[in-house]
Amino acid sequence: MKALINQIRSFLRNDDGPTAVEYAVMLAAILMVLIGTVRQIGSASDGLWTNNNQKMEDAGMK
Numbered sequence: 001m002k003a004l005i006n007q008i009r010s011f012l013r014n015d016d017g018p019t020a021v022e023y024a025v026m027l028a029a030i031l032m033v034l035i036g037t038v039r040q041i042g043s044a045s046d047g048l049w050t051n052n053n054q055k056m057e058d059a060g061m062k
Helices: 002-013 017-058
Strands: none
Touching: none
């Protein structure tokens, strides 16, 4: 238990904490942009696949 308390104290005194928070914020921002981009690409390609599927059904291929 004393070792755990010492590790927590060491962590709180460590100056690398703000840097880790900055990296976490940057990662969150990058992930938000990536997720938004993937959603837009998915929405755009959904219409393409629906259109192709309809054409195949109209041609009797499905």
